[in-house]
Amino acid sequence: MPDFPVDAETIARAKGDVRRRLLAARRALTEAERAGSATAIQACVVATIRAAAAITDDTSSPWPTGPRVSTAGQTGTDAHRAPIGDPPHRPRPLVVAAYVPMPGEPGGTDLPHVLRAALPAGSRLLLPVLLPDNDLDWAEYTGTVRPGRLGLREPDSPRLGVDAVAAADLVLVPALAIDNRGIRLGRGGGSYDRALARLDPARTIALLHDGELLPEVPAAAHDRPVGAVVTPSGGLRPTEWTK
Numbered sequence: 491m492p493d494f495p496v497d498a499e500t501i502a503r504a505k506g507d508v509r510r511r512l513l514a515a516r517r518a519l520t521e522a523e524r525a526g527s528a529t530a531i532q533a534c535v536v537a538t539i540r541a542a543a544a545i546t547d548d549t550s551s552p553w554p555t556g557p558r559v560s561t562a563g564q565t566g567t568d569a570h571r572a573p574i575g576d577p578p579h580r581p582r583p584l585v586v587a588a589y590v591p592m593p594g595e596p597g598g599t600d601l602p603h604v605l606r607a608a609l610p611a612g613s614r615l616l617l618p619v620l621l622p623d624n625d626l627d628w629a630e631y632t633g634t635v636r637p638g639r640l641g642l643r644e645p646d647s648p649r650l651g652v653d654a655v656a657a658a659d660l661v662l663v664p665a666l667a668i669d670n671r672g673i674r675l676g677r678g679g680g681s682y683d684r685a686l687a688r689l690d691p692a693r694t695i696a697l698l699h700d701g702e703l704l705p706e707v708p709a710a711a712h713d714r715p716v717g718a719v720v721t722p723s724g725g726l727r728p729t730e731w732t733k
């Protein structure tokens with residue numbers, strides 16, 4: 491952000507200009523470029539989910555072992571009764587919030603399907619439902635989506651409320667661009683401005699095509715940073731905010 495005051499109207503106009511440029515660049519992507527971007531982003535997101543699910547601590551471990559017994563110093567016939575090593579790895583269930591990419595958006599239109607297949611048993615995948623005031627409600631993805639407003643596809647399962655997203659371990663966020671501070675440029679409805687205000691920024695990851703991570707985007711007072719970005723060529727990278 492410039493270090494002098496800029497009025498809201500000037501910022502909104504500057505956002506509009508950058509938005510138009512980025513949307514035009516997305517429209518110009520070929521089918522092959524879109525598919526290549528989606529494949530790389532999905533691979534990175536799936537790896538990120540697997541890593542998050544593998545992180546357990548003693549209190550949250552679902553493994554029913556009881557106190558660990560040290561084998562050190564054991565002698566004689568009891569030695570073979572010692573624990574047989576670490577329990578097999580069991581990934582922890584996660585709550586992940588994502589979105590249904592529209593054609594040309596990063597992540598590919600089958601992103602929810604791919605995420606659902608990658609999540610450990612017992613996990614939940616939440617998707618946004620656009621409310622009349624452009625705030626976001628959330629509902630669980632159970633395998634189907636139906637057409638919504640503005641060309642969106644949305645889950646048809648019961649609504650969970652605008653605060654349901656706060657329970658998510660990871661939140662994948664759509665964006666037209668992100669800057670080095672993590673400031674996000676969206677489609678202009680203010681939907682994710684409101685959702686991000688309910689979230690721990692460290693759990694938010696924006697998905698971008700190459701070229702959409704910019705040095706700076708116009709920022710207003712209500713803009714909240716995301717914690718990381720995924721791009722096809724750069725993989726997962728934290729934004730400056732989390733470093």
Ligand SMILES: Nc1nc2c(c(=O)[nH]1)N(C=O)[C@@H](CNc1ccc(C(=O)N[C@@H](CCC(=O)O)C(=O)O)cc1)CN2
Pocket residue numbers: 589590591592595618620626639640641642664665676677678679680681682
């Ligand atoms: N995939 C996806 N879902 C999302 C968002 C998003 O950016 N991407 N949103 C992010 O906040 C919210 C929806 N906000 C939106 C705001 C504007 C347009 C829009 O202008 N769409 C068309 C016009 C379609 C029509 O009018 O029929 C366009 O791109 O031209 C779409 C979604 C919630 N869900």
Ligand SMILES: Nc1ncnc2c1ncn2[C@@H]1O[C@H](COP(=O)(O)OP(=O)(O)OP(=O)(O)O)[C@@H](O)[C@H]1O
Pocket residue numbers: 505674675676677678679680681682683684687710712713
């Ligand atoms: N917390 C909020 N409550 C209500 N309106 C908001 C809130 N935050 C932002 N807005 C309004 O939403 C409008 C669009 O904001 P902005 O241009 O930052 O959207 P965006 O982040 O690009 O859009 P989106 O999040 O839908 O992708 C602005 O007029 C802004 O005042």
